[in-house]
Amino acid sequence: MGWHWESTVIAMVAFGLLYWLLSKYAFGPLFEVMEKRRQLVLEQMNTAESSRKAAEQQMEEQKAALQQARKEAYEIIEQSRTTSSKQAEEIVQTAKSEASRLKDDALKDIESEKNKAIAALRTEVGGISVKIASKIIEKQVDEKSQEQLVGQYLKEVGNK
Amino acid sequence: MHEFPVMPLGPFNIDISTTVAILVSVIVTFLIAKLAVRNLSVDNPSKMQNFLEWVVDFVQNFISSTMPANRVKPFISLGMTLIMFIFISNLLGLPFGIVTETHHAHENLGITQELLDEKGGHVELAWWKSPTADISVTAGLALIVFVIVHFLGLKLNRKHYLKHYFHPFPVFFPVNIIETISKPVTLALRLFANIFAGEVLIATILMLGWYGTPFLAAWQAFSLFVGGIQAFLFTILTMVYISQAAIHDEEH
Numbered sequence: 495m496g497w498h499w500e501s502t503v504i505a506m507v508a509f510g511l512l513y514w515l516l517s518k519y520a521f522g523p524l525f526e527v528m529e530k531r532r533q534l535v536l537e538q539m540n541t542a543e544s545s546r547k548a549a550e551q552q553m554e555e556q557k558a559a560l561q562q563a564r565k566e567a568y569e570i571i572e573q574s575r576t577t578s579s580k581q582a583e584e585i586v587q588t589a590k591s592e593a594s595r596l597k598d599d600a601l602k603d604i605e606s607e608k609n610k611a612i613a614a615l616r617t618e619v620g621g622i623s624v625k626i627a628s629k630i631i632e633k634q635v636d637e638k639s640q641e642q643l644v645g646q647y648l649k650e651v652g653n654k
Numbered sequence: 655m656h657e658f659p660v661m662p663l664g665p666f667n668i669d670i671s672t673t674v675a676i677l678v679s680v681i682v683t684f685l686i687a688k689l690a691v692r693n694l695s696v697d698n699p700s701k702m703q704n705f706l707e708w709v710v711d712f713v714q715n716f717i718s719s720t721m722p723a724n725r726v727k728p729f730i731s732l733g734m735t736l737i738m739f740i741f742i743s744n745l746l747g748l749p750f751g752i753v754t755e756t757h758h759a760h761e762n763l764g765i766t767q768e769l770l771d772e773k774g775g776h777v778e779l780a781w782w783k784s785p786t787a788d789i790s791v792t793a794g795l796a797l798i799v800f801v802i803v804h805f806l807g808l809k810l811n812r813k814h815y816l817k818h819y820f821h822p823f824p825v826f827f828p829v830n831i832i833e834t835i836s837k838p839v840t841l842a843l844r845l846f847a848n849i850f851a852g853e854v855l856i857a858t859i860l861m862l863g864w865y866g867t868p869f870l871a872a873w874q875a876f877s878l879f880v881g882g883i884q885a886f887l888f889t890i891l892t893m894v895y896i897s898q899a900a901i902h903d904e905e906h
Contacts, residue, residue, distance in 0.1 A: 498660065498790050501672045505785065505794030512680045513735045520687035521731045524706060527694045534696055 656753060656780035656857065657773075660764030667764070675785035679743040687738065713737060716890050721897035729893060732802070737889040740786060740795070740845065744881030747784030747853050748874050751860075754779045786884075787850040789842065796842035799892045803837075807899030814902045837895055841888060848884050852877040 631640075659670045690706035699707065713733040717726045756777050759767045765777055785791045807815035819830045855873055859866040 498667055498669045498672070498788075500666045501669045501676075501788055501790035502794040502797065504668075504673055505676055505791040506798055508676045508680045509735070509739060509795060509798055512683060512739055513732065515684055516687050516735050516738075517731045520684070520691045520706075521710075521734055523694055524691050524703070524710065525730070527696055527699075527703075528707060528710065530696045 656778045657765070657769070658783075659760075659779050659781065661762055662764070669788070669790070670763070671781050671783050672785055672788045672791060674781070675743070675746055675783055675788075676791060679739060679746055679785050682746075683735075683738050683742050686742075709738070710734060713889070716886075717893045720890065720893045721901045725901050729896060733889050733893060736795075736892060737885050740888050741881055741885035743784055743786040743791075744849050744885060745784070745878065747782065747787055747849070748856070748877050748881070750782065751780060751857070752782040754781065783853060784849050786845055787853045789846045789850075792842040792846040795845070795888070796838035799841060799895065800838040803892075803895045803899045806896055810900045811902045815899055818899075837891075841891060845884050845888050848880055852880060 658672070661668045661670050687706065690700075690702040692702070693700055694703060710730065714726060714730055717729055717733055721729075756765060756779060757770075757775055759765050759770050763779065765779070770777055786795075804815075819834075820827055821830070852873070856870065856877070859870045859873060862869070
């Protein structure tokens, strides 16, 4: 046992060599891989965060869509309700007007029939009274007065 | 005690057991790290990869406790290399030892005739130990730390780094110099002393023969703990020194 400066030099050279070899062939690649893993983890965390955000956003969108759909359905129901009541009103209105029209028509028909009947009765009555009159006149009017009558009649016709 | 084989190689005296131990530590450390990153995967890491990532996290956390979190990154590799290399080095001498006995002088192993005579013609050679149980090795590590600390101090934080030698008054300059020098010295001595003491005690317990087995087991377990603590201490102190020299917080 003693001091050998050669051992010191050998130790220093060996340590330097070991440091160089380890840095180049062992620690360099190892640090690279660890750095890569760090990056990977970071990336995955970022991805998880962004996908969580995306999911949240989608959830929000779906909620909004659902709300929209609900609102639309309500609107449709409301609309159909108003439409149906309006239609019912219209139908009732139409039926009413139709009924009144029919009533008016019937009244008119009745009136005209009545008038016709009155007119027909009048003509009939006129004819009958003429016949009755002519029967009476046949018996009472003489030739002369008949002639006078005819003449008067003709004159009347000529005046017209 | 054992002698360590020292091979004269031209003008150099190579401590064979230390050199072998350093090389084995380097190779084992590199193999473990390389095995751990064999099949790197981002989303399905293997057990070994998980383990190494745990070490990275651990190192990163305790470096963060010494300096602002945004300055940690460049020092993780250094901290990882330090803690893994020192921990494996500390454990290297624990499981077994290789000791040979010789009765002859081997000049090319540093066994001279004088040494042989001094030991009574009988020398035990230890071929296997923790590299950190050798002060020369821990001094080398501390020297590396020393160079890094002061280089980074000059490069990143020159004004405050130079100013701190004269803090709080210029007369404190010698004290500050002593402090600066004592840092790497204590770093080296602490690591060496702990591991060396552990190995000495293992060698001592081995002298008990078979009766020492439970003590040996207990001491090896404790040495495992000490090895971990010392590796951690060396690394965190390195980071503290770097932080003191090179990182200047705005608030002080």
